[in-house]
Amino acid sequence: MLYREDKKGNRISALGFGCMRLPQDDREKCGRLIDSALKSGINYFDTAFMYSGNEELVGSLLGRYDRGSYFLASKIPPALCFTKKDFERIFRIQLKRLGTDYIDYYLIHCLSDYSAWNRLCRMGIEDWIREKIESGAIRNIGFSYHGGTADFKKLIDSFDWDFAQVQYNYMDEFNQAGREGVEYAHSKGIPLIVMEPLRGGSLTGKLPQKALERLAADNQSAASLGLRWVLDKKEILCVLSGMNTEEQLSENTAIAESAAAGCLGEDEKERIEFIKSAIRESFVIGCTGCGYCQPCPNGVAIPACFEARNNFENGKNHPVFKMNPARRQYLHSTAVLGKSPMNASLCVKCGRCEKKCPQGLKIMSLLEETAEVMEPAWFMIPIKAYRMINSGKKR
Template structure:
């Protein structure tokens, strides 16, 4: 495993994202603790030391599980623990400390190594700015409750620039993969952080797993990189960027842990060949020509007010075009409607669109997806 030095702290180039653990009975709020423990232990054995969780993950059970895991295996002092302030729950100044204390209790620790303002867009940032979030950040860092302060970002580049310049951040977290170089903060955001010597954490390196199963045109092009898997080819892109502290992956199988740790061990900075750069460029065009909606299945929109499985519907819609699976997607959609809630039941409350990190037009998307898949 290769490591990144941030202020004398060694952070593994691969981080374990704790939002996609194996679950029981397809219930995202019921983490399969036995299997998830094994995955985390395997990753740590391979040199991974960055554990990333957050307040809402797995329907607010991820922090509890991570805290239990670290205590059970006496690993708290052997890992770099990251979690995030749920900024959308902050209504008054006192909420900052209240929420942090809840998280410390759930994680069974007296300090957090990397603490992020979670899922910032400009509207949310300005609201918490008015409530004194930067004074709060300074205070908890001075007290040693938090070692490093950063933010995770989901908005346009202009908003990233404003947030980035508002504080002396220790690091920042952005969505970046070989497909999304011009999306949200994108490469411009990465370059701004690099210019100012602020380390970057990458999320969605596989775009919610979709880059692990690309369209046939991309699979054919990927053969030149064998024996690398499609996931490894995708991971090589962010791992090669010299100012990337760690690349987060929500791993839920031993194969994913093995493949991803292997890449984090082998890939050096600035290591892309001209052939690989051309591959990423051509692949971007293939995807852009096929994608229907940019859902990453992060499940921030869940639970839906009327219990529509929004990520499921969008996944089936996209798969029909991305992977040439129209008939299979329609068949799977028919099965979904037997037990699940149809998009026709949407009451257009807008709750999902307010919290969506990708700022998708979910209401319209549900109508279009249903019209195609029904």
Template sequence: MLTRINQKNEEELSILGFGCMRFPTKGGSIDEPRAISLIHDSIEKGVNYFDTAYIYPGSETLVGKALLGGYRERVKIATKLPPYMVKKLDQGKKIFQTQLERLQTNYIDYYLLHMLTDKNMFDRMVSIGVLEWMEELKREGMIKNIGFSFHGGKRDFEDIVKAYPWDFCQIQYNYLDENNQATKSGLQLAASLGIPVIVMEPLRGGKLVNNLPEEVKTTFHDCNPDLTPVEWALRWIWNHKEVNVVLSGMSDEEQVAENIRIAGDAYANSLNQEELKVFDKVKQVMLEKTKVPCTACGYCMPCPYGVNIPGCFSCYNDKYLLNDRMMRWKYMQTLGTLSVQPANASMCKECGKCELHCPQHIAIREELKKVAKEMEGILYKPMVGVVRRFLRIK
């Protein structure tokens, strides 16, 4: 297992981290003996970074059980505070105490604000004292590192990563998302600021393995038939020297074995020119299948009416490119229910300001109409309203 050094604290972290959201299940709940066995096996083979969250059903409790018997001291635990569930500081404190109890530990190595989607969400955490409280926990040794995970647009990522002296950050990054969300420039920005980067969704929840267009599979195979789509995808990310850890939500023994094997020699800057050209071909195939040629540059933002234009196009494209049946839910989640303010396509008032700044010359107003028709439907707004009321998001 290769490791990379955390530039902030000099800790040696395994380049493969265990994402604890997709444990094997049995009878509708986590298969506890099997999941614990997977965790123990991965630790014995060098994995030392485990990522869970308050909202992952049963995950923190399972991780706590798995790390008894001396394993806790051998690993770093990362878990997350959900901002959308924290309206007052006392709620955050209660959640943190629950997490310590679930994990059966008295400190968290890497503690994140979970799923920031925009700068406003971060600002709200600051305004109610969450960051100040986390700093106090850090001084007391109950938190070792303060960070955030991100699911928003490039401009918001840049604003958030510059707004605080973060100990680390976590972004979605893979060869399909090089120009989505935080983007490659965001990765490089964080690294330039000395902020370690943890990468999530390296396989897009398996979509870059199971839902690839046949042309992409053929392109990979023609270059090297011995490499699987998993290996191509992971090696592309690890080729970036700016990446410290790549999280993989491993749910069976085969996945653990394959990922650990790949992580044994996936050095930064190790892909040759021929292999890099393969990714250029793959991305060209995907671009041809993309509905809207948006690069998420963010020049169209901010929308005066609150539409997250790049986010809308990203969800719309992925629904077709990867045949993702869950994309309508993800669209509602990131652009409606969990964002500080709804930012969905039907909020567009057709002012046209965005189109004046789009370097791709996209007919944004017309495309947003298509997105709204395809991704929202008649029940969208009522469902968003119900969920936001349930989560007490104003």
């Protein structure tokens, strides 16, 4: 494993373990994954208060190892903080869940703009952080971010941060904090943790055929190209990957072991440009499936609707049944036949989701379009009839 140094000289593995996607219903499997990760030299593990059940799981699995042999990162949710007391209350719950008396890397979770930080400052978060740093209960303080470049730069300048965490991958070079923000943070001596290096899987398994063919011809995996693009950047301290199989873990470890800053060859840069245009040609909706827009008060499964729509646009009719398989996916993933459907046409345009989307998607109009494409009358009339017969309810 290659290691990079943080602001205080700690050696962090270039590949970090994003624990949110651990298969939590299979504790033994999770244990084996954590064991393999540590064995392969990964020493950075990321969780959050908001990942249901995840802090307890990660804390108990890592608790089998010497506390000094790994770095633990967790996050405080600003949306649940209304007074200074809430910072302490949530932090104590986290320590208990994690089974530790300190957190190595503590983040304000998903700051989306500068005003969100200002709100926390008015509650006294700066003093609270300083107290925690002084007592050693927090070793490094940072924030995770999904807003635009300008506010990211303002946030970087607003406190004595030890690190920050951003979404960064070759499709988002100019989105969110973007290259400008990444370089700005570096110029201020603030190292960055990267999340979504493969854009929620859309830069691996969900690549368009044209891109997959190019990768196969050039004998490089999609994960290798995506992770190497990020690890190539000297501004990056660690790339998080949400690995939930041993195969993913060993592939990503092998990639990170040979990807020092400046690793990307000219041939790979050209390949990335080719793949970027293939993706742009194929995607109708740039949803990463992050789920920040959820829950919708009216029950719309926004990411599921968009994923099915993208697959629909990229799919072909089944040779026998003459129907695009994404229609079936839409039917299942939005429970359109059930008692609590979650399909696009249920959107009442309240606008709550759009404020939370890190990609800045115009969710309401995209859902309207998606409903037109995925819920044509010929498809919905039999479904509505079926639902009425089976549940006696109209929706």
